[in-house]
Amino acid sequence: MAKHADDRGVGAAPAPRRGAGELEAEVLGALWAGGGPLTPTQLLGALGGELAYNTVHTILTRLREKGLVVRTTLDGHPAYAPAQGAAEWSAGQMRAVLERGADRTAILHRFVSSLDPADERALRAALSEDSP
Structure with missing residues (x-):
């Protein structure tokens, strides 16, 4: 009787590769x-x-x-x-994505329109804190 690949512990699917970063x-x-x-x-x-x-x-x-x-x-x-906190690192990642785009206004508009209501309120509050 022939052995199957699974019987030998060989041939199992490899773990999925992680994305870059x-x-x-x-x-x-x-x-x-x-x-x-x-x-x-x-x-x-x-x-x-x-x-x-x-x-x-x-x-x-x-x-x-x-x-x-x-x-x-x-x-x-x-x-x-x-070397930095999680929030600072995440903000840097978001800034990098924005800087790679050709139309920053469109990117920001799309981002804000995709936020759930709680995140939108948090963003509005953060923006009002920075206002003079």
Whole structure:
């Protein structure tokens, strides 16, 4: 009787690949949730899944080169902390999307018109705080 690929544990569908920047965002999210610097091993545990230590270390190196994390020590081991808060990082991402567009007014209009009522109220309140 012939064995099927599934019987050997071979041929299982590979895990879906993450989109560009998705793993970096997951690492930043774990750092923000951590409440302080984390070592690569602690990050590996916080992320779960099937990431290799080397993968986490590589992502941390890239984030450090981009100025998104700072390296420090924790109990004598290298550790990493976010260089900015989650809200500041997210605002930067939104600004980058806006800057890539050709028609900023159209992008802003479409964005605002797609907000749910609570987010629209929060945005209006933020804009009125900045008004003279």
